Amino acid sequence: MRLAIAALLLFPALVFGQAKENQEDKISNDNPGRPLQMPPASTEAKEAMDDFDRFQRRGAWERALKSLYTIEEGQTLRFVDGENGFIIPVARKRRSILSALPPNGRAACRLFYDAEARRLLAEAEGPSELKNLETIYSAYFITSVGDNAADRLGDLYFELGRFDRAADCWLAVVRESPDTDLSLAQLSVKAALALFRAGRLSEFQQIRTELTDRYGDEKITLGGQTATPAEQLRRLLGTEPTVADAGRPTSASTEGGLNLTESVDILWQTRFADSIEAGMTPPELVQWESNPLSTAVPAVATHGTTLFANYLGHNFALDLKSGKMLWRSASFHHLEMQAMQDQVRFMDATRFAIVASDTHVWSLARDLKDANYFAPFRLTCRRADSGEVVWQSSDLIDYAPYDLVGPPILAEGKLFITAKTQANPQQQQGQPQQFVLAIQPHDGKLLWKTEVGTFRQGGMMYFYYYNRDPVPQPRLIHRAGALYVDTQVGVMARLDADTGSLDWGYGYRTDNVQGQNRFFFGYDQPPEPTTSGSAPVSSGEAFLVKGMQSDRLYAVEPNRMKVLWERPISKSSRLVGVNEHTLFLGGPELSALDLKSRDLLWATRLPSGSLAGQLLVRPDGLWQLTPRGVFEIDPGSGTVRRIFRGKDLGAVGGNLFLTDQLVLAISNRTISAYPRRATGADVSVREDSSTRDKRTSNEE
Amino acid sequence: MKNKSSIAVIVLVLTGVGTTGSAQVLSENIEGFSVVGKGLVTAKPNLVEIDLEVSAASELTADAIVKYRDAKRRIHDAFTSLKLENIAIEERGLGVEQKGMQNNYYFGGMPPSSRAKTEVQLSRKLVLKCSNIRKMDEDKLLQQIGKFLDVAQDAGAKVGKQNENSRYYYYDYPQNLGLTRFVLDDFDSLQEAAYEKAINDARTRAQRLARLSGVTLGPIVAVREIVVPGDRSPNTNYYPWNQDDENLPKRLETAKFQEIPVRVELMVRFEIQSGPKGKERAEKR
Numbered sequence: 001m002r003l004a005i006a007a008l009l010l011f012p013a014l015v016f017g018q019a020k021e022n023q024e025d026k027i028s029n030d031n032p033g034r035p036l037q038m039p040p041a042s043t044e045a046k047e048a049m050d051d052f053d054r055f056q057r058r059g060a061w062e063r064a065l066k067s068l069y070t071i072e073e074g075q076t077l078r079f080v081d082g083e084n085g086f087i088i089p090v091a092r093k094r095r096s097i098l099s100a101l102p103p104n105g106r107a108a109c110r111l112f113y114d115a116e117a118r119r120l121l122a123e124a125e126g127p128s129e130l131k132n133l134e135t136i137y138s139a140y141f142i143t144s145v146g147d148n149a150a151d152r153l154g155d156l157y158f159e160l161g162r163f164d165r166a167a168d169c170w171l172a173v174v175r176e177s178p179d180t181d182l183s184l185a186q187l188s189v190k191a192a193l194a195l196f197r198a199g200r201l202s203e204f205q206q207i208r209t210e211l212t213d214r215y216g217d218e219k220i221t222l223g224g225q226t227a228t229p230a231e232q233l234r235r236l237l238g239t240e241p242t243v244a245d246a247g248r249p250t251s252a253s254t255e256g257g258l259n260l261t262e263s264v265d266i267l268w269q270t271r272f273a274d275s276i277e278a279g280m281t282p283p284e285l286v287q288w289e290s291n292p293l294s295t296a297v298p299a300v301a302t303h304g305t306t307l308f309a310n311y312l313g314h315n316f317a318l319d320l321k322s323g324k325m326l327w328r329s330a331s332f333h334h335l336e337m338q339a340m341q342d343q344v345r346f347m348d349a350t351r352f353a354i355v356a357s358d359t360h361v362w363s364l365a366r367d368l369k370d371a372n373y374f375a376p377f378r379l380t381c382r383r384a385d386s387g388e389v390v391w392q393s394s395d396l397i398d399y400a401p402y403d404l405v406g407p408p409i410l411a412e413g414k415l416f417i418t419a420k421t422q423a424n425p426q427q428q429q430g431q432p433q434q435f436v437l438a439i440q441p442h443d444g445k446l447l448w449k450t451e452v453g454t455f456r457q458g459g460m461m462y463f464y465y466y467n468r469d470p471v472p473q474p475r476l477i478h479r480a481g482a483l484y485v486d487t488q489v490g491v492m493a494r495l496d497a498d499t500g501s502l503d504w505g506y507g508y509r510t511d512n513v514q515g516q517n518r519f520f521f522g523y524d525q526p527p528e529p530t531t532s533g534s535a536p537v538s539s540g541e542a543f544l545v546k547g548m549q550s551d552r553l554y555a556v557e558p559n560r561m562k563v564l565w566e567r568p569i570s571k572s573s574r575l576v577g578v579n580e581h582t583l584f585l586g587g588p589e590l591s592a593l594d595l596k597s598r599d600l601l602w603a604t605r606l607p608s609g610s611l612a613g614q615l616l617v618r619p620d621g622l623w624q625l626t627p628r629g630v631f632e633i634d635p636g637s638g639t640v641r642r643i644f645r646g647k648d649l650g651a652v653g654g655n656l657f658l659t660d661q662l663v664l665a666i667s668n669r670t671i672s673a674y675p676r677r678a679t680g681a682d683v684s685v686r687e688d689s690s691t692r693d694k695r696t697s698n699e700e
Numbered sequence: 701m702k703n704k705s706s707i708a709v710i711v712l713v714l715t716g717v718g719t720t721g722s723a724q725v726l727s728e729n730i731e732g733f734s735v736v737g738k739g740l741v742t743a744k745p746n747l748v749e750i751d752l753e754v755s756a757a758s759e760l761t762a763d764a765i766v767k768y769r770d771a772k773r774r775i776h777d778a779f780t781s782l783k784l785e786n787i788a789i790e791e792r793g794l795g796v797e798q799k800g801m802q803n804n805y806y807f808g809g810m811p812p813s814s815r816a817k818t819e820v821q822l823s824r825k826l827v828l829k830c831s832n833i834r835k836m837d838e839d840k841l842l843q844q845i846g847k848f849l850d851v852a853q854d855a856g857a858k859v860g861k862q863n864e865n866s867r868y869y870y871y872d873y874p875q876n877l878g879l880t881r882f883v884l885d886d887f888d889s890l891q892e893a894a895y896e897k898a899i900n901d902a903r904t905r906a907q908r909l910a911r912l913s914g915v916t917l918g919p920i921v922a923v924r925e926i927v928v929p930g931d932r933s934p935n936t937n938y939y940p941w942n943q944d945d946e947n948l949p950k951r952l953e954t955a956k957f958q959e960i961p962v963r964v965e966l967m968v969r970f971e972i973q974s975g976p977k978g979k980e981r982a983e984k985r
Contacts, residue, residue: 551759568759589767603756603767604774605856628853638770643854
């Protein structure tokens with residue numbers, strides 16, 4: 001009897017406990033436990049969709065559709081929960097709802113909204129053409145003119161070079177408008193071409209097969225020539241690179257062999273740490289060495305025969321052939337005095353970044369002399385040949401609200417960077433927001449800015465005992481006209497690189513970056529390895545995503561908006577590279593994960609671990625710069641094949657960088673250049689400039 | 701009046717009995733000479749040990765096992781490839797713990813509150829032992845130790861004693877923070893010699909006392925060991941980490957490569973010989 005009473009009393013508690021846990025695990029934009037919220041749709045917009053649901057169940061189509069169309073235009077670009085963890089704009093959600101309508105619902109929609117759609121299509125001329133077509137595609141796609149609008153919109157996007165969107169428009173007609181009067185064969189050819197140019201190869205192959213199987217007997221006319229769809233496609237692709245070329249990764253992973261034998265002599269070395277330490281008394285030296293900034297590794301970028309470095313805001317350029325310094329922005333000697341100031345001791349030195357083109361170099365840094373603990377990071381553009389400052393974001397009013405966080409990239413002639421607004425709680429400015437900025441590289445003009453989300457977590461204000469967690473640095477990737485940003489705080493988003501419009505976000509599981517423990521003297525906690533965040537890596541058409549504080553690894557197919565698989569993984573892991581079958585992970589150990597079985601194949605612990613630093617990941621081996629030299633690891637077994645001690649001993653490790661002729665070891669003390677010896681016949685490896693540009697920007 | 705007399709009786713009884721009792725005990729205790737004899741013999745260490753640790757943690761226990769297994773295998777392989785006959789790796793107990801849930805001693809031993817999921821951590825202490833070092837010259841030994849440390853670090857092992865905050869909490873500050881430990885564990889014959897020296901030393905001291913006291917030294921009637929070489933008595937109730945070292949053979953350790961003292965201290969009690977002088981003194985007393 002007592003047992004029964006106890007069970008009855010405990011039952012609600014158990015139920016509520018489970019509900020709470022499930023709620024915490026649920027990936028929802030509205031979950032208050034998640035660190036970042038994408039711009040949310042208003043309550044009215046969400047209620048409108050709920051109303052639609054309710055009315056459509058009753059078959060009240062007029063009222064159901066009316067509730068959908070009462071959503072304000074401004075709300076259509078705000079975000080609601082989609083399927084499988086994706087967070088999508090209201091417009092996309094509305095289109096998917098309309099596309100899934102049963103025949104009587106579609107008929108009702110045409111009855112009530114055909115006139116409006118036709119009016120928009122008739123007025124789609126000149127400046128309003130794109131806007132009107134987008135409105136029809138988004139809101140009135142299932143009307144009688146929706147297919148025509150989508151076709152025209154696809155043409156427009158294709159002309160603008162937005163192949164991804166063009167393909168989506170044509171595919172929408174092919175897949176969702178079976179009763180269209182348009183030629184499905186012709187639309188399929190156009191979609192295949194756009195898919196090919198967007199790099200969506202698996203979908204391209206699928207469409208190409210369909211062209212032969214389904215429309216093999218049809219003849220279509222394109223560009224004044226009449227032929228079967230398959231022949232048309234073949235003709236149009238004749239001038240394009242092959243499929244194999246299109247899918248080829250552009251990273252250093254496909255370049256020739258690398259042989260770092262123990263007998264390699266150093267070509268040149270720049271000892272910048274010696275410049276800082278020159279003239280220090282022993283106590284000063286001890287103090288400097290105990291300063292966390294003494295372990296900072298400079299960020300570097302190469303272009304042509306020049307290496308550009310950003311060492312705690314001190315920029316310099318080296319001639320790659322001789323190692324001779326071409327210019328520098330300031331003397332290193334006084335760095336120690338600046339670094340001893342309290343406000344910079346706990347600064348995250350990995351936030352310094354650099355990216356270069358043939359004419360300019362852009363560095364991300366903060367002024368070490370600025371006594372403000374929250375002093376923002378700023379961009380500085382210099383001339384590549386002389387180091388002369390061209391522009392600084394601190395001089396431009398557009399950048400005033402932002403702290404630039406995360407490495408910038410160069411793509412499509414634009415400079416992309418992520419930024420966070422600087423919330424000042426004393427002025428009740430609310431929580432900081434995450435932005436992506438597109439900048440005109442040569443003059444710093446802001447081309448567009450897009451809000452990705454608002455942080456639910458306040459600023460990092462609790463700096464006890466210099467034990468500061470690293471600030472999450474969002475990572476950017478440019479692929480086929482789209483810009484992907486992994487915020488590292490639970491959302492990976494896709495933006496249009498041209499306009500900055502936010503397509504969708506994928507919400508992944510993550511912990512907050514700053515835990516509650518940090519408020520209370522966290523120094524006595526067992527030392528948890530802190531791994532630097534990593535950018536998503538491409539595996540086929542999917543991205544492998546692992547946030548800095550996430551204990552999950554995700555394979556996300558961005559074009560189909562699907563999660564292919566997910567797997568639990570150590571929070572301290574990071575992504576360091578991938579080949580066809582294997583993903584390589586850093587962290588306390590360097591490890592390899594089989595992409596097919598998702599089993600951990602091997603793990604190798606290297607001196608000081610693989611928590612940070614850039615590795616060389618190639619088909620013939622992995623190379624990591626450790627405090628005990630460069631370790632060469634067999635990618636198949638994880639065995640340490642060779643240890644090349646080199647001339648970097650005494651450093652904390654760092655990054656390895658590959659150029660045409662050199663292997664560059666960048667540590668916290670030196671930049672060392674070793675000759676790159678190719679094995680076998682593949683001796684003269686040359687990169688074309690586009691590949692090199694991409695690599696420079698991507699690796700940075 | 702009656703009360704006063706009662707008190708006096710009690711005082712007399714107590715003082716009387718007390719005096720008699722203590723005199724009896726005293727006479728027994730001071731019978732003979734108790735002296736401390738010390739014996740010291742030194743020898744070079746015959747073994748050098750290096751503490752290594754392998755540990756691995758992961759959300760999935762299967763991953764932790766792969767990491768742990770690989771880490772341990774690589775250390776074994778690295779030392780096996782040295783092809784040295786005088787080295788061996790001894791494995792201590794395997795720990796299966798929840799990562800990050802160590803006690804937080806500044807919060808009264810409470811584990812850190814966390815919503816984090818369980819991350820399984822496997823860890824094991826390995827002890828690299830290099831024997832027969834006594835006859836090696838210092839340079840060769842140094843070369844060999846250097847090689848061991850390099851190989852261990854290159855193989856990804858954590859070298860040296862690992863930081864254990866709990867020891868500080870119990871005011872047990874480790875004495876040896878060096879990377880290596882020199883050990884003498886073959887000191888049976890040396891120990892015999894040290895005992896012999898300690899007894900001889902005690903006898904010499906007692907004889908001096910007897911001569912100065914004007915009595916004749918009798919035979920040994922009791923011996924108590926004060927310092928015994930290599931004797932350790934870990935109190936596992938208070939120092940749980942010592943459980944690892946349970947049942948270890950007797951040994952002497954030092955952080956430096958030097959002669960290690962084998963020290964014996966004995967408390968020895970000699971009887972006073974019953975002779976004419978002794979009887980006279982007893983009667984007078």
